[in-house]
Amino acid sequence: MTLSEVLLLNAPAPLPSELHKFLFDGLPVRGIIVRLTDAWQEILRRREQVGGYPEPVRRLLGEMAAASVLMQSSIKFNGALVLQILGDGPVKVAVAEAQPDLTLRATAKVIGEVAADARLEALVNVGGHGRCAITLDPRDRLPGQQAYQGIVPLHGDRREPLQRLSEVLEHYMLQSEQLDTKLVLAANDEVAAGLLIQRLPIEGAGNLAGRAAAAQGGGEPSGRASANEDEIGLNEGYNRIAHLTATLTADELLHLPIDQILHRLYWEEKLVRFEPLRGDEGPRFACTCSRERVARMLVGLGREEVDSILQEQGRVEIGCDFCGQHYHFDPVDVGSLFTPGRDLPPGSSSVQ
Numbered sequence: 001m002t003l004s005e006v007l008l009l010n011a012p013a014p015l016p017s018e019l020h021k022f023l024f025d026g027l028p029v030r031g032i033i034v035r036l037t038d039a040w041q042e043i044l045r046r047r048e049q050v051g052g053y054p055e056p057v058r059r060l061l062g063e064m065a066a067a068s069v070l071m072q073s074s075i076k077f078n079g080a081l082v083l084q085i086l087g088d089g090p091v092k093v094a095v096a097e098a099q100p101d102l103t104l105r106a107t108a109k110v111i112g113e114v115a116a117d118a119r120l121e122a123l124v125n126v127g128g129h130g131r132c133a134i135t136l137d138p139r140d141r142l143p144g145q146q147a148y149q150g151i152v153p154l155h156g157d158r159r160e161p162l163q164r165l166s167e168v169l170e171h172y173m174l175q176s177e178q179l180d181t182k183l184v185l186a187a188n189d190e191v192a193a194g195l196l197i198q199r200l201p202i203e204g205a206g207n208l209a210g211r212a213a214a215a216q217g218g219g220e221p222s223g224r225a226s227a228n229e230d231e232i233g234l235n236e237g238y239n240r241i242a243h244l245t246a247t248l249t250a251d252e253l254l255h256l257p258i259d260q261i262l263h264r265l266y267w268e269e270k271l272v273r274f275e276p277l278r279g280d281e282g283p284r285f286a287c288t289c290s291r292e293r294v295a296r297m298l299v300g301l302g303r304e305e306v307d308s309i310l311q312e313q314g315r316v317e318i319g320c321d322f323c324g325q326h327y328h329f330d331p332v333d334v335g336s337l338f339t340p341g342r343d344l345p346p347g348s349s350s351v352q
Contacts, residue, residue: 014038014190017283018276019073019102020258025270027237028200033193033258034069034283036062036104040192042285043106046324054114056123057091062187063165064096065106066194069283070183071134071169072098074196079138079147080288085154085165086131087124090114094124097322100139102277103286105322120154120168121161128161130154132168150176173198180235182242186250193253195261197245199238241269287323294318294327295337303338310334 017039022031040062047053053061064083072081078100085094090112098104115122124130131154137147152172155161162168166183173181180199187193244265252261262271277283298306298316309316316329329337 014041016278018258018278019069019282020262020276021073021274022262023272024237024241024266025272027241027269028235029197029238029241030074030200031195031197031241031271032070032073033195033261034066034073035258036066036069036192036283037190039104039283039285040065040187041190044189047107049324053108053110054118055116056114056118057094057108057110058189059187060085060091060120060123060165061094061096061106061108062192063185063194064094065104066185066187066192067165067169067183068096068098068106069102069104070194070196072100073102074198077136077138078140079136082133082135082137084133084135085124086133088129089122089124089126090118091123098283099286099288102281102283104283105285105287107321109321119163120165121163125154125161128155132172134172152176177201180238180242182245184245184248184250184253186253188254191254195245195248195253197238197241199235241266287320287325289320289323289325291327295329298329298334299337306334306337 014037017034017036019032019034022033023029024031043061043065044052044058052058064085068081068083071083075081081098083096083098085091087093090110091114092109092111094106094108096104096106131151133149133151135147135149138145141147150172152168152175154168156167156171162171164185166185169183170181173179179201182197184195185193248261248265252264256264258276262273297318306316310331315331316334317326318329319326
């Protein structure tokens, strides 16, 4: 056993991840703060087994994980919220996915050298073609129903490259959802955290919550988007809270207790706080991959394609980029896949 393994075994267990929701009494403003500890460390631990990510990629992925949980917890939606950065740089794609029970997973594909001081533009928007996508994928789709997806470029209104994920998501909320939003995000190798402050919408149908309802079969979003637009940037209560929120540093967000953060920022405001979500009710790592889902994917490829992989490699091996689980299908397994009326044999799987 190596020294690093001994130190890891003797290290104290990380604190449970937690999420806090609150309202500002008398103001049309809500807030959510999340701190991912054990969940984030589990994501990194699994990735380290196959080589890990450079530090700037870890930071970006941690911020995306925190942001996905914040956005999922701000809507009522029975399905996955998937935050993607589709890259034009050394990071080809980065994905964070949060489920309605606040389970989450995240991964990234790195294809080039990453500078130690790389910011968002250098990671994913070198040629100006990077983009951010937010997808709402219903758990139980109706026939013909499609997931909702919104896509924005990684630049501002004046075509200036945005250097922070928080700026991209604020721009998305303003342009696509007509909502004033302030986000503070930060991540290191122990904690990924985020604070979201948002002006409450006049009507839900024109924003992310309304699109979540539409994605679940509630019809096309057609609410009072124009009324929400009329309020953009004009609500004095929201503007004051957003200004206070902007004073929060990354170091404070990562290290101060949440109660202390809220007191430091909003000690003059009356907060209505809800019960924190921790443990089995809070944010936690979980992967939705399974042997059955991989089997369906192979059937979708077709017998000819799968047989060609068998001829070349002797078996089919599929690895999950999110959790490291590997699924193996030998010739007997593959034969069962394409034999009508037969159940798939157990086969083998392993975590690597």
